[in-house]
Amino acid sequence: MAILVLGGAGYIGSHTVYELIDAGRDVVVADNLQTGFRAAVHPKARFYELDIRDRPALDALFERESIEGVIHFAASSQVGESMTDPLKYYDNNLCGTMVLLQSMVAHQVGKIVFSSTAATYGERSQMPILESDRTEPTNCYGETKLSMERMMGWVSRAHGLRYVALRYFNACGAHPSGSIGEAHDPETHLVPVILQVPNGRRAAVSVFGGDYPTKDGTCVRDYIHVTDLAQAHILALDYLLRGGENNVFNLGNGVGFTVREVIECARAVTGHPIPAELSPRRAGDPAQLVASSEKAKAVLGWRPRYNDLETIVASAWNWHKNHPNGYQEG
Numbered sequence: 001m002a003i004l005v006l007g008g009a010g011y012i013g014s015h016t017v018y019e020l021i022d023a024g025r026d027v028v029v030a031d032n033l034q035t036g037f038r039a040a041v042h043p044k045a046r047f048y049e050l051d052i053r054d055r056p057a058l059d060a061l062f063e064r065e066s067i068e069g070v071i072h073f074a075a076s077s078q079v080g081e082s083m084t085d086p087l088k089y090y091d092n093n094l095c096g097t098m099v100l101l102q103s104m105v106a107h108q109v110g111k112i113v114f115s116s117t118a119a120t121y122g123e124r125s126q127m128p129i130l131e132s133d134r135t136e137p138t139n140c141y142g143e144t145k146l147s148m149e150r151m152m153g154w155v156s157r158a159h160g161l162r163y164v165a166l167r168y169f170n171a172c173g174a175h176p177s178g179s180i181g182e183a184h185d186p187e188t189h190l191v192p193v194i195l196q197v198p199n200g201r202r203a204a205v206s207v208f209g210g211d212y213p214t215k216d217g218t219c220v221r222d223y224i225h226v227t228d229l230a231q232a233h234i235l236a237l238d239y240l241l242r243g244g245e246n247n248v249f250n251l252g253n254g255v256g257f258t259v260r261e262v263i264e265c266a267r268a269v270t271g272h273p274i275p276a277e278l279s280p281r282r283a284g285d286p287a288q289l290v291a292s293s294e295k296a297k298a299v300l301g302w303r304p305r306y307n308d309l310e311t312i313v314a315s316a317w318n319w320h321k322n323h324p325n326g327y328q329e330g
């Protein structure tokens with residue numbers, strides 16, 4: 001039986017596929033390559049280029065492959081874009097997941113682990129955030145992810161599907177081998193944007209907002225290494241395969257860093273001065289998001305290995321300095 005990884009050509013998906021294959025699993029990847037790269041897909045995975053909104057293509061895949069569980073990364077995931085183009089998020093994230101679940105139910109594939117997000121919580125005043133805290137997204141991206149969680153809940157009641165929603169905080173870093181890493185075009189995530197400066201692709205980094213109620217006025221986030229996230233997906237899948245109930249888990253390091261602290265850390269790692277300039281706030285950004293991941297540790301046995309920001313940024317830099325254009329040549 002194989003594991004189907006949807007969005008397995010993307011950043012977190014490709015790292016998860018590497019961990020699955022290292023663990024000896026049989027892996028099928030499906031991706032429409034809208035933000036992913038064929039070159040990021042592990043050579044031992046069977047690849048299908050398809051859009052998850054294409055029901056006949058999904059049906060054909062489930063008929064051809066013997067799938068025991070699905071890991072679902074395929075979504076649009078930029079906070080800023082979701083505020084200016086919300087319908088893209090309803091279309092890709094909600095319609096995509098609806099068609100996927102229709103096809104899974106029809107083919108009696110009953111287990112799914114999927115990417116949710118810290119953005120489901122919105123503006124919370126108590127840190128760290130627990131899974132039981134209120135969910136009030138401040139951006140459309142988080143709203144669609146919360147709706148995806150609820151869709152799974154109703155489908156579970158009706159059809160017995162079981163799911164784990166992993167609410168991750170800010171993914172960063174790259175595979176220790178240096179063979180895959182983060183590549184988005186255009187890049188919007190803080191760590192790779194900062195590293196474009198020492199790579200000569202950007203003159204300075206913009207700091208979005210300096211008047212948040214945080215220690216230096218810039219947003220606080222919890223940065224978690226992509227390999228630690230990848231491991232959590234395998235643990236969550238095995239939990240479902242053992243008969244585990246529907247569940248939701250935060251995944252983060254439990255430590256918050258301001259935007260200015262991340263820039264300072266990148267200066268230390270790269271030895272480059274990395275100029276920063278203050279810009280207006282970005283719509284939809286909560287002031288702080290820091291995880292409690294105690295539940296994932298207790299229930300799944302998750303043990304993140306990269307809990308130091310400098311190590312995480314150094315691992316990202318190891319990829320970006322050797323691949324300044326990501327997966328594109330030249």
Ligand SMILES: NC(=O)c1ccc[n+]([C@@H]2O[C@H](COP(=O)([O-])OP(=O)(O)OC[C@H]3O[C@@H](n4cnc5c(N)ncnc54)[C@H](O)[C@@H]3O)[C@@H](O)[C@H]2O)c1
Nearest residue numbers: 007009010011012032034035036051052074075077115171
């Ligand atoms: N990067 C983060 O910090 C972060 C944090 C929390 C949650 N997430 C979630 O994790 C998941 C992966 O994020 P990422 O950073 O790797 O993003 P990514 O854009 O690199 O990966 C997403 C992959 O899904 C594919 N895809 C998108 N829509 C598709 C569709 N309709 N059909 C088939 N394939 C499709 C893309 O081509 C891409 O390869 C997303 O669901 C995102 O919302 C990311």
Ligand SMILES: O=c1ccn([C@@H]2O[C@H](COP(=O)(O)OP(=O)(O)O[C@H]3O[C@H](CO)[C@H](O)[C@H](O)[C@H]3O)[C@@H](O)[C@H]2O)c(=O)[nH]1
Nearest residue numbers: 077079117118119169170188189190193206207208219259
């Ligand atoms: O050029 C930049 C880019 C980002 N930021 C700031 O840096 C922080 C992190 O921004 P990212 O865009 O890297 O990440 P987000 O926190 O907005 O979102 C990320 O983490 C979320 C969960 O916390 C979501 O799941 C989402 O998919 C993922 O992109 C934010 O305060 C943002 O305003 C800047 O100041 N300048």
